[in-house]
Amino acid sequence: AAAYAIASCVGKEELSEDYIIPSVFNRKVGPAVAREVSRAAHRTKVAQRASKAYSEIHLVS
Template sequence: MPSAPSSPTSTASCTRAVRTWSTRPPTRRCAGSPTTPPEVDPGEARRTAAVVATGRSDFPNQINNVLVFPGVFRGLLDAQSRTVNTEMMLAAATALADVVSADELNRNYIIPSVFNDKVAGAVAGAVRDAARAAGESAEAAMSGPVPPAAG
């Protein structure tokens, strides 16, 4: 899926030229803070794209970091992890995507709402499990080799 990073400035990077990238079927996602006027009008984008996702709350498929942060932090705390790695973030993304069932999936619902009460728990469990699998949890640290005694 083409993705154009954006910024809430007059020099936003998601322009008409950028959004002409295509996939089959066309999909568009412009991330960043909503601006006035919008960098890319989601209504206009829907005329040429099968799926449109935006940072705006007044359109379907809102992309917002509030979706994962509570679950990521809960998972890290549960695992007592002192680090965050790529595997944990991929586990969070997969858990987020898995909240939307195949029966629910459609062009207006590819990502759960920020109000979906299943998201935080699903993401937290996935991050916790990924931290444990990577040996990044306090449990893993305690079960590792015992250092030799000084002396």
């Protein structure tokens, strides 16, 4: 889930031989990874409990 989230932060217009992963300064990466890992954990029943943050994360896309 994290790898797909990271990859989604690089648009097709940005993708090149020299740019396949986003910069460490790209502010979209952290929230995207958190959202997708949380979704995957809940979807696969790995998550032990739902937190308030879970609802907030999944209401924002």
